[in-house]
Amino acid sequence: MSKKSTGGPVSVKLLKPHTHKGEDLKPGTVITVSAAQAQFLKEQKVGEVQSGGAVAKA
Template sequence: MASTKQQEQNAAKTVKVKLIKPHTHAGEQLDPGAELSVSEADASWLTEHQVAERTDTPAA
C-alpha cells in the first residue's frame, strides 16, 4: 500500500487521456475524442474501465 506522501505526489501529477466513450467529467458531458488532463489515479480508473486511453507515456 502506498504511503500518504506517495498518494499525495501521485494525485499532484497529471496525465493526458483521450476519451473513447462518452463520459461526464466535472459535471460536463464529453464525447469520445475529447482530451483531458487528469490525475494519475483518474487516468488509471478511466483506462481500466475502457473509458479513455492515455495519450502520454506513464511516469516511470
C-alpha cells in the same frame, strides 16, 4: 538524480462518452486528470493515456 512524478496530471483521450466535472464530453476529447483517475478510466475502457503520460501500476 532523476526525479519522476507518478502522481502528476495525465492527459487522457476519451474512448466513450463521459461526464467530467459536470460536463458531458464526447469520445475523442482529451482531458487532464490525476494519475489515479487516468488509471481508473483506462481500466474501465473509457479512456486511453496520451503519449508521455504513462500511468504506473501500483
